[in-house]
Amino acid sequence: MSRSTLPLRALAAFEAAARLESFRAAAQELALTPSAVSHQVRILEARLGLRLFNRVGRGVVLSPDGAELFGRIGGSFDALAEAVETAARRGRRARRPEVVRLRTPPSLAGSWLLPRLPAFLAGHPEIDIRVHADLRLATEGGTRFEGDGAELAIWYGDHAPAAAAPLLAETIQPLCAPSLAARCDLRGPRDLLALPLIVTRDNRVSWEGWFRRQGVALDEAFAGTLQLDPSHVAIEAAVKGLGVVLESDVLAEDALAGGRLVAPFPGLGVSWTAYWLDIAPGAAARPSVATVRAWLLDSAARPAGDARPVTDMAATASPPSPSRSGPARP
Structure with missing residues (x-):
């Protein structure tokens, strides 16, 4: 039988049915109906003049002739699949990835964005994301896109540009190492006055403002502050037990999830929509x-730690929400 007359469709149906030991399972794999698979097998049997399957109850098993044929062609289909996949990988490598430039505050880039990037890049090798972590992009009164070619920008503040959509809400609250919380027996907000308080310059909520919300005055018991910037440096200092930081659960997500930080007073945080996603x-x-x-x-x-597979989600993008421009976060 010449190559030009090989019944490839019938052979594919036979190989799948023999490998899966089921016409129904073969039909599901090939996106056919069971009757279509059965029809293709009958065509092959007619071409060969052999019975390839025997019916047993409601199922089928290979006949001796069918088993011999399957043993000879099964490896060929595996080789074909491997050859096609190898060519496809070469084709994917040959395609130049599309560049997408994203501007974001530095602390959000390091604490929230970078841990999520590997899964996205693995699922989308055709996209080259270039992250520009720059505080200046979202300063109050700054321009939306400064001619650097960025297509997307993440803003921090009370408001954002009109084309931006709400991205992340955060809760700003006291955070400290578990050992510090246990050693100091923190029972109420006033107990924090005896501890070093870590300050970040551009935090939306100051320690003075937070204590005022709790009805606590900064009196002679106040131990003082340690200023560290940007936010991810202050968070790391709290992890190392240098003091208590008043920070965002978004930026401290990894440390909180890993138990390296705890919130001694979880009900006393300040929550708001903090990050906005803008598009050029x-x-x-x-x-x-x-x-x-x-x-x-x-x-x-998604909840923190949700690692569902990354797929093409362009069709599910939410429409932008109107808002106004505002201040940045480091």
């Missing part, structure tokens, strides 16, 4: 930009 004019028409934007919104909506 006209950039939404690029599928790669839409995919990255949808991934960021989807990641923000």
